[in-house]
Amino acid sequence: MKAGRHRSFDKDIALEQAMEVFWRNGYPGTSLSDLTTAMGINKPSLYSAFGNKENLYKSALEKYVEKHGVIHGKYLFSADKLLTDRVQDYLISIAEMVTDPKLPSGCFVCISTSEIGGTCIPKDAVQAILKINAATKSFLIEAFSNEAMKSSVNSGRSPSVMACFVISLQFGLAVMARNGASFSELKEVIMFSTAQL
Amino acid sequence: MKAGRHRSFDKDIALEQAMEVFWRNGYPGTSLSDLTTAMGINKPSLYSAFGNKENLYKSALEKYVEKHGVIHGKYLFSADKLLTDRVQDYLISIAEMVTDPKLPSGCFVCISTSEIGGTCIPKDAVQAILKINAATKSFLIEAFSNEAMKSSVNSGRSPSVMACFVISLQFGLAVMARNGASFSELKEVIMFSTAQL
DNA sequence: GTAATTATGTACCGATAAGTATAGATCTGT
DNA sequence: ACAGATCTATACTTATCGGTACATAATTAC
Numbered sequence: 001m002k003a004g005r006h007r008s009f010d011k012d013i014a015l016e017q018a019m020e021v022f023w024r025n026g027y028p029g030t031s032l033s034d035l036t037t038a039m040g041i042n043k044p045s046l047y048s049a050f051g052n053k054e055n056l057y058k059s060a061l062e063k064y065v066e067k068h069g070v071i072h073g074k075y076l077f078s079a080d081k082l083l084t085d086r087v088q089d090y091l092i093s094i095a096e097m098v099t100d101p102k103l104p105s106g107c108f109v110c111i112s113t114s115e116i117g118g119t120c121i122p123k124d125a126v127q128a129i130l131k132i133n134a135a136t137k138s139f140l141i142e143a144f145s146n147e148a149m150k151s152s153v154n155s156g157r158s159p160s161v162m163a164c165f166v167i168s169l170q171f172g173l174a175v176m177a178r179n180g181a182s183f184s185e186l187k188e189v190i191m192f193s194t195a196q197l
Numbered sequence: 198m199k200a201g202r203h204r205s206f207d208k209d210i211a212l213e214q215a216m217e218v219f220w221r222n223g224y225p226g227t228s229l230s231d232l233t234t235a236m237g238i239n240k241p242s243l244y245s246a247f248g249n250k251e252n253l254y255k256s257a258l259e260k261y262v263e264k265h266g267v268i269h270g271k272y273l274f275s276a277d278k279l280l281t282d283r284v285q286d287y288l289i290s291i292a293e294m295v296t297d298p299k300l301p302s303g304c305f306v307c308i309s310t311s312e313i314g315g316t317c318i319p320k321d322a323v324q325a326i327l328k329i330n331a332a333t334k335s336f337l338i339e340a341f342s343n344e345a346m347k348s349s350v351n352s353g354r355s356p357s358v359m360a361c362f363v364i365s366l367q368f369g370l371a372v373m374a375r376n377g378a379s380f381s382e383l384k385e386v387i388m389f390s391t392a393q394l
Numbered sequence: 395g396t397a398a399t400t401a402t403g404t405a406c407c408g409a410t411a412a413g414t415a416t417a418g419a420t421c422t423g424t
Numbered sequence: 425a426c427a428g429a430t431c432t433a434t435a436c437t438t439a440t441c442g443g444t445a446c447a448t449a450a451t452t453a454c
Contacts, residue, residue, distance in 0.1 A: 004430025005420040028226035029317030032412060042433065043413075049431095053412070105314050113376050114311040117302050120226030133376050161385045164373070168386050172369030176361070179310050179330050188358045189365050196393035201400025202450040229442060239403060240443075246401095250442065 011049055014039040016067070018050075019060035023108040027057055028120040054122045061128055064108045068097055069132075076143040084197040087166065088190060094170055095186040098177035107174035109133065114175075136170075137163050169193055208246055211236040213264070215247075216257035220305040224254055225317040251319045258325055261305045265294055266329075273340040281394040284363065285387060291367055292383035295374035304371035306330065311372075333367075334360050366390055 017038045022030050032053060036042055041049075050056040075089035098106050112129045115121050121129075144159035173186050214235045219227050229250060233239055238246075247253040272286035295303050309326045312318050318326075341356035370383050 001422065002430080003422040003428070005422095005432075007431065008420095025315030025317055026223070026225065026312060028223065029312065029315045031410080033410085034316075044415095044434095045432065047413070106311065110372055111311045113372050114303065114308045115223060115226065116375050118222030118226045119231075120222050130376065157389075158385075161389055164378070164382055164386050165389045168369030168373050168383075168390075169365065170369070171372035172365030172367070175307055175310050175368035175372065176365050178313050179327065181361070185361055186365075188355075189361050192354075192358055192362045193365075193390065198452065199400080200398065200452040202402075202452095204401065205450095228440080230440085241404095241445095242402065244443070 007045075007049070009039070009041050009045070014041060014049070015056075015059055015063050018056055019063045019067075019108065020104055022057055022060045023064065023106075023111065024104040026111055026115055027125065028115070028118075054125055057125055058128050061108070061112065061125075061132065065132055068103075069109065069136075072097075073139060073143075076140075077146070084194055087197055088194050091166070091169060091173065091190045091194065092187060095173055095177075095183055095190060098174045099181070099183040099186065105180075106178035107170070109136075110171050110174035111178075113171070133167070137167060140166050204242075204246070206236070206238050206242070211238060211246070212253075212256055212260050215253055216260045216264075216305065217301055219254055219257045220261065220303075220308065221301040223308055223312055224322065225312070225315075251322055254322055255325050258305070258309065258322075258329065262329055265300075266306065266333075269294075270336060270340075273337075274343070281391055284394055285391050288363070288366060288370070288387045288391065289384060292370055292374075292380055292387060295371045296378070296380040296383065302377075303375035304367070306333075307368050307371035308375075310368070330364070334364060337363050 017040070018035050021034050021038045025034065030053075032043060032046070035053075035056065036046055039046065046056065050059060072090050072093040075093055076086050078086055078089065081089075094107075097103065109129065109132055112121075112125075113133060116126050116129060140163035141159045144157075144162045169190070173181075173189065176186060176189070214237070215232050218231050218235045222231065227250075229240060229243070232250075232253065233243055236243065243253065247256060269287050269290040272290055273283050275283055275286065278286075291304075294300065306326065306329055309318075309322075310330060313323050313326060337360035338356045341354075341359045366387070370378075370386065373383060373386070
């Protein structure tokens with residue numbers, strides 16, 4: 001055990017709380033006192049545990065991907081289902097999350113992406129966001145290039161275009177949720193959009 | 198002519214400049230000095246002409262809809278075209294705008310919608326944003342309920358679901374643009390998404 | 395020309411932003 | 425028990441936030 005006084009809060013729980021605040025308010029919309037209040041700690045503790053606001057934000061993004069991002073991917077790899085059903089399951093899982101009343105509405109990464117372009121988000125954080133979106137695209141391309149997929153109905157379609165299509169749809173659903181759309185509305189959009197696959 | 202010193206700047210041009218700053222940085226990401234710098238005026242002039250930050254924001258939103266929003270709608274009403282082509286033209290017009298290098302990337306209304314939900318945007322401004330999105334939806338529903346449309350290929354589809362589908366796609370394209378997507382990538386997504394219509 | 399009116403520029407206001415110095419509390423290793 | 429290490433709480437710093445008071449410049453009405 002390391003010497004010195006023990007941390008009186010759970011770093012992981014505090015990070016989740018910070019994540020929710022950033023998710024709800026965005027980067028420039030979140031102040032340090034918003035964070036310390038939500039996390040139940042005070043500023044020196046925050047700075048010693050997470051560095052600074054920008055670093056905490058980047059950690060919150062990682063946390064989000066780990067906790068609310070990667071979980072949907074499995075639906076794209078259900079062995080014995082058609083492509084249409086897989087993509088639908090994937091998107092429906094996302095639609096459930098972005099409308100989950102226990103969480104901030106929408107998608108943290110989508111909101112962060114929307115905030116790119118201004119001067120308000122630090123450069124490193126912008127890179128982190130771009131990297132997450134690039135990873136999502138790679139993941140989707142891989143899924144659509146998969147052996148099992150190739151043999152499915154979608155032969156002849158570019159995996160890259162399909163990946164962009166799905167990412168666009170994800171983003172669209174997330175913003176719709178932010179606008180107050182219900183899960184069932186989003187589901188209708190998903191069924192409509194994926195009918196052709 | 199009214200008495201007193203004349204305004205030394207063009208109110209409409211100043212509003213457009215404010216619109217671009219809000220568009221680029223979002224509401225909480227934009228400071229009054231960002232605004233006064235871009236508009237080329239100082240604070241008392243801003244306050245006397247536009248009220249305050251929130252009011253200027255609402256005026257900027259109106260300006261955006263008027264200048265960059267309504268122009269796309271005409272493509273949905275081209276008399277002698279198929280539904281698919283109309284929707285494609287509409288979305289391509291939007292894709293051109295959200296990737297226009299002379300303008301901030303993405304869509305101002307989409308970014309504003311993403312900022313809903315936090316505490317950072319004043320209540321009245323949130324209402325203004327929701328109203329714009331509701332108007333867009335009504336407009337699309339009307340387009341899809343149109344006599345000419347009914348006789349087209351889409352018979353049997355709910356105009357409301359189609360409207361949600363198109364709005365989701367718009368939002369998705371806008372966020373993609375913010376992420377650095379090119380016009381041609383967005384066009385591919387559009388052609389892919391609308392192939393079934 | 396003079397009074398009334400309106401816009402501009404500077405300098406300011408209190409509040410809050412992100413971040414830190416410092417002192418005291420709490421722990422481990424010896 | 426004591427030394428060294430680490431965390432916490434309060435209070436502080438500097439900069440900027442949104443917004444305004446006030447004096448001055450420019451304009452019209454008479």
